[in-house]
Amino acid sequence: MDAPAADIIQPLGHGIFAIDTGFQRPRFDAAYLLVDGGRAAFIDTGTRHALPRLLCALSWVGLGPEAVDWVIPTHVHLDHAGGVGPLMQALPQARLMVHPRGARHMIDPSALYQGALAVYGQAEMDRSYGELMGVDAARVDTSVDGMPLQVGDRTLTLIDTPGHALHHHCIWDPVSRGWFTGDTFGISYRELDSPTGAPWIFPTSTPVQFQPDALRESVQRLLAAQPDAVYLTHYGRLGDVQGLGVQLLGLLDQVQALDLTSADAATDSPSRHTALRDGLKKLYIGSLRQHGCMLTDVAIADALAIDIELNAQGMGVWLDRQKR
Structure with missing residues (x-):
């Protein structure tokens, strides 16, 4: 081990x-x-x-x-x-x-x-x-x-x-x-x-x-x-x-709204993925600043890099599903 x-x-x-x-x-x-x-x-x-x-x-x-x-x-x-x-x-x-x-x-x-x-x-x-x-x-x-x-x-x-x-x-x-x-x-x-x-x-x-x-x-x-x-x-x-639930559901609402308003939302393209990824990164950093997190933006982005990439991919799949 x-x-x-x-x-x-x-x-x-x-x-x-x-x-x-x-x-x-x-x-x-x-x-x-x-x-x-x-x-x-x-x-x-x-x-x-x-x-x-x-x-x-x-x-x-x-x-x-x-x-x-x-x-x-x-x-x-x-x-x-x-x-x-x-x-x-x-x-x-x-x-x-x-x-x-x-x-x-x-x-x-x-x-x-x-x-x-x-x-x-x-x-x-x-x-x-x-x-x-x-x-x-x-x-x-x-x-x-x-x-x-x-x-x-x-x-x-x-x-x-x-x-x-x-x-x-x-x-x-x-x-x-x-x-x-x-x-x-x-x-x-x-x-x-x-x-x-x-x-x-x-x-x-x-x-x-x-x-x-x-x-x-x-x-x-x-x-x-x-x-x-x-x-x-x-x-x-x-x-x-219960407090965590309020926070979680609030962010879920914002993520869902981001899905629907991101640039190129209707197109399965690299630019859409970039827009979703950048939108998530901005959303997470803003939420963490309100929460009182003291890490730099770079450190936050590094800690969340895997999640930002995968979440953006998953959101793209969900957007495509809405079109069918």
């Missing part, structure tokens, strides 16, 4: 542990280990390169591979589920619980790989994701909206949450009164917190299934549970969920 356990495993209380998967940069991408009554579940996995860190976390909490009952990717994008195949191979008793729209991609990830390849290119696929490994169909279960799932003595609930992706579900934990939100409840990086430690959060529109109206409904559904916390893949546990 490339880092000490203390640097990658963060106890969050209620038997929940955040694991920094090592993807892209520190505190960028989290998987979660949930432990109850000597049984365990992983929620999201990071990429296949995260496997040593996931197994280290399991050992760190005093459990062996046979203690894991479930691996639950929130959706099948590779920063959340690229490590599912290797992890399932390492966990002989575990079953996979995946959204029904994502199950075939976990069994045969070839189409998933090709789709990601089209977005990222071969060099980035080799560096960040590596080869994908399928899961035996006999070990795969699919979720139903509102279904219960037992881990030890606690009963989780899975709900369908489209908007970021059609293959996305979120997981409710009644013990922590928290949602494991994948990308549905947006992205929040710790380096962009205000000087007082208040988090800033923004919606993600990465390719290819961004649907702002559906996303708004999913976020409102999460908020309706009056959660005490959200557990984001990007990144970590956050409180003051």
Whole structure:
């Protein structure tokens, strides 16, 4: 493993542990280990390169591979589920619980790989994701909206949450009164917190299934549970969920308006992509200035570079879908 356990495993209380998967940069991408009554579940996995860190976390909490009952990717994008195949191979008793729209991609990830390849290119696929490994169909279960799932003595609930992706579900934990939100409840990086430690959060529109109206409904559904916390893949546990929801939905409104008013919005062209990318960058920096972020514009743009590029791509796909 490339880092000490203390640097990658963060106890969050209620038997929940955040694991920094090592993807892209520190505190960028989290998987979660949930432990109850000597049984365990992983929620999201990071990429296949995260496997040593996931197994280290399991050992760190005093459990062996046979203690894991479930691996639950929130959706099948590779920063959340690229490590599912290797992890399932390492966990002989575990079953996979995946959204029904994502199950075939976990069994045969070839189409998933090709789709990601089209977005990222071969060099980035080799560096960040590596080869994908399928899961035996006999070990795969699919979720139903509102279904219960037992881990030890606690009963989780899975709900369908489209908007970021059609293959996305979120997981409710009644013990922590928290949602494991994948990308549905947006992205929040710790380096962009205000000087007082208040988090800033923004919606993600990465390719290819961004649907702002559906996303708004999913976020409102999460908020309706009056959660005490959200557990984001990007990144970590956050409180003051209602306040974050106001911020997130406000930015989603602005993003959607930006989509509809950007130069060349009706044309799938490099100039449209540049306009969307520049518009997002301006929107994010302006929002962060209001939030009190003290980083320079250059530092903000650098921290958000990956998201700006992918969100602009996803917004372009959504605009094209509106024309059909």
